[in-house]
Amino acid sequence: MxxxxxxxxxxxxxxxxxxxxxxxxxxxxxxxxxxCAECRARLTAHESAGGAVLEALPGAAPSAGxxxxxxxxxxxxxxxxxxxxxxxxxxxxxxxxxxxxxPPRWKTLGGGVRQQILHADGxxxxxxxxxxxxxxxxxxxxxxxxxTLVLQGAFRDETGAFGTGDVEIAGPELxxxxxxxxxxxxxxxxxxxxxxxxxxxxxxLLQPLFRI
Amino acid sequence: xxxxxxxxxxDATRWMLAVRDRRDRTAFARxxxxxxxxxxxxAMRGGLNAALAEDVVQDVMLTxxxxxAQFDPGVAPVSAWVYxxxxxxxxxxxxxxxxxxxxxxxxxxxxxxxQQIYAMEQEVGFLQGALAKLAPEQRQMIEKAYMGxxxxxxxxxxxxxxxxxxxxxxxxxxxxxxxxxxxxx
Numbered sequence: 369m370x371x372x373x374x375x376x377x378x379x380x381x382x383x384x385x386x387x388x389x390x391x392x393x394x395x396x397x398x399x400x401x402x403x404c405a406e407c408r409a410r411l412t413a414h415e416s417a418g419g420a421v422l423e424a425l426p427g428a429a430p431s432a433g434x435x436x437x438x439x440x441x442x443x444x445x446x447x448x449x450x451x452x453x454x455x456x457x458x459x460x461x462x463x464x465x466x467x468x469x470x471p472p473r474w475k476t477l478g479g480g481v482r483q484q485i486l487h488a489d490g491x492x493x494x495x496x497x498x499x500x501x502x503x504x505x506x507x508x509x510x511x512x513x514x515x516t517l518v519l520q521g522a523f524r525d526e527t528g529a530f531g532t533g534d535v536e537i538a539g540p541e542l543x544x545x546x547x548x549x550x551x552x553x554x555x556x557x558x559x560x561x562x563x564x565x566x567x568x569x570x571x572x573l574l575q576p577l578f579r580i
Numbered sequence: 581x582x583x584x585x586x587x588x589x590x591d592a593t594r595w596m597l598a599v600r601d602r603r604d605r606t607a608f609a610r611x612x613x614x615x616x617x618x619x620x621x622x623a624m625r626g627g628l629n630a631a632l633a634e635d636v637v638q639d640v641m642l643t644x645x646x647x648x649a650q651f652d653p654g655v656a657p658v659s660a661w662v663y664x665x666x667x668x669x670x671x672x673x674x675x676x677x678x679x680x681x682x683x684x685x686x687x688x689x690x691x692x693x694x695q696q697i698y699a700m701e702q703e704v705g706f707l708q709g710a711l712a713k714l715a716p717e718q719r720q721m722i723e724k725a726y727m728g729x730x731x732x733x734x735x736x737x738x739x740x741x742x743x744x745x746x747x748x749x750x751x752x753x754x755x756x757x758x759x760x761x762x763x764x765x
Contacts, residue, residue, distance in 0.1 A: 379736040387667040387679055388728040398680035408682065412656050418667070418726040419659030420708045425723075427617025428624055434634050435612055438641050442605065446646050454683075461683040513732070 374534035376400055376407050378414075380515075385414035390491035392559040395466055396515040396535065399557055402460035403533045458519045458532075463496075463557060472496050479503055492561040499523065499548040499556070512561040514538040516546070521554035523547060589694075590701055592658040600648040611658075612641055619666055625727055626670055636673065640666045650684070654696035657704045667728065 376384075376397060383389045384397040401408050453464035456471075466486040474482035480500040487494050499505060501521070515537055522531040525544040530536050538544065548554035589597075592614060598607035616637050623633035643665050651661055671679050711722065721738055724730050730738070 377736075379732055382725055383730075383732040383735050385664075385667070386726050386728040386730075387671040388730070389732060391675075391677075391680070393732070395680040398682045401682040408685075411682075412660065414726075415660040415664050416657060416704060416707060417711070417722070419657055419661070419663040420704065420711050421723050421726040422618050422622060422663045422666070423659050423708065424711065425618050425621045425625075428620040428630070428633070430616045430620050430634060430637060431630075434616065434637065435609070438612060438616075438638050439605070439609065441638070441642055442608070442645055462680040465678075465680065 372404050372406070372531075372533040374528075374530055374536060375404065376410070376535060377537060378410070380537070381407065381411050382414045382417075385411060385418050390561065391487055391489060392492035392494035392561070393513070393515055395462055395487065395494050396517050396557055396559045398462035399460045399519075400517050400533070400535045402455070402462060458555060460519075463519070466494075472498075474498055481505065486557075492559060494557065494559040497554075497556045497558055499546075499554040501548055501550045501553060504545050504547045512540050514542075515559045517557045519555045519557060521552040522549040523554050523556070524549065589653075589697060590658075593653050593697065593701065596644075596648070596651055596658045596661075597653065599645065600651050603648075608645060611644065615644075615662055616641065619662070622666060622727060623670055625729075626674075628670075632673075636666065636670055639669050643669070654693055654700055657700060659704070663726075671728075 380389070380393070380397060384394055387394075389397060401411055453461060453467070453469040455461050456464050459467065463486075467484075472484045474484055474496075476482055480503055482498040483495045485493060485495045496519075497505070499521075505523075515535060516530070517535045518530050518532050520532060522529065523546045524530070525536075525546040527536070527538075527542070527544065529549075530546075536546075592611065595604075595607040595610045595614075598604035599611065619637045619640055620630075620633045623636040624630065628636065640662065644662060647665075651658070668679055668681070711719065714722065721730070725735050
C-alpha cells in the first residue's frame with residue numbers, strides 16, 4: 369500500500385473520541401483509523417486528553433452499595449460476546465461489521481457506478497461506492513460535510529489525488545467531480561450528512577429512487 | 581538531601597497492572613474508588629439520572645476487569661483507556677446500537693518496559709499541566725469537547741487553539757506509538 373497522504377483532522381478525531389460524531393461519519397473514521405497508524409496514534413492522543421479531562425472532573429459519589437455489587441460481580445461468568453467480523457479483503461473490520469459479515473450487495477446507479485447503503489439515519493448516511501476505471505461520479509455538491517475513504521483504486525478531483533487509505537474531507541462549498549483512475553475499479557466508503565445533490569438532470573431525478 | 585519519590589508510575593498504572601497481571605482484587609477496589617465517582621460524574625453530565633449513571637459505572641468497571649489483558653501502559657495511560665471504554669458504553673446505551681470501532685491491533689504480549697511507561701506518564705503529566713494552564717474559557721471548551729457536548733462543527737470553530745496545545749503536548753508519546761505501529765505492519 370502506498371503511503372497514506374490524506375488524513376483525518378484534529379476536530380474529527382476529537383469528536384470521534386468523545387463519541388459525538390454521527391454514526392455515518394464515525395464509520396469512516398473507524399475504517400480510516402484501522403488502515404492508518406498515524407491517525408490511530410493521533411486518536412490515542414485525543415483519548416489521552418479525554419482521560420485527562422476525566423481525571424480532573426468533579427466526581428459524583430456513588431451510592432453505598434455499588435462498590436459491593438461491582439466487587440461481587442467480578443466472579444460472575446464473563447458475558448458471552450458476539451464475535452465481531454474481521455477484516456476481509458479490502459474491507460476493514462468496522463466496514464465488515466456494517467456489512468454484517470457479508471460481501472457487499474451492489475445496486476446499479478447507471479454508468480457502471482454501483483452502491484450499497486450501509487447506514488442512514490436523520491444525521492446522515494454512509495455507503496460503499498463502486499466506480500469503474502475512468503468513470504466520473506456525477507457532478508455533485510452536498511448539504512454539509514462529506515467524508516470519502518478510498519478502499520481500493522484511486523480517484524482525482526479538483527482538489528487533488530486520493531489513493532487507497534486516503535480520506536477526502538469536503539465541506540459544503542466544494543462542488544467536485546471525482547473521477548476514478550484507470551486501473552482497478554475505485555471502491556470508496558462515503559459519508560454525508562445530507563443526500564448528495566447531483567447537478568446532472570437524470571441523476572437528480574433518480575435521487576429519490578436510489579437515496580443517493 | 582531527599583530522594584525524589586518514585587514517579588515512574590502513577591498509582592492508577594500500578595493498580596491496573598496488578599489487575600492485569602495478577603487479577604489483584606485489592607488493586608481493582610482502588611481503581612474503583614478512583615474512577616467510580618469520576619465516571620458517575622461524566623455519565624450524569626451526559627444527561628443520565630443517578631441510577632442509570634451507576635449502571636454505566638458498573639458496566640465500565642467490569643469491562644476494566646474483564647478486558648484488563650488489553651491494557652498497555654506504554655501506549656496509553658489508564659485514564660485514556662477508561663475514558664474510551666466509558667464513552668463507548670455511554671453512547672451504546674443512549675443510541676441502543678454499537679458505535680463503529682477501529683480494528684484491534686493484535687500484538688505480542690511484551691514485558692512492561694518501565695522506561696517506556698515512564699515516558700508515557702511524563703507526557704500525560706505535561707498534558708494535564710497544559711490543560712490546567714489553559715485560560716478558563718478554553719479549558720471549558722476542551723472539557724465540553726471531550727465530554728461529548730460539542731458537535732464536530734463547534735469543535736472545528738471554537739477549539740482550534742486549545743486542541744493545538746494538546747497536540748503539541750503529547751508529541752513524544754505519539755512519535756513512539758507511531759514507531760511501534762510501523763514495526764507491527
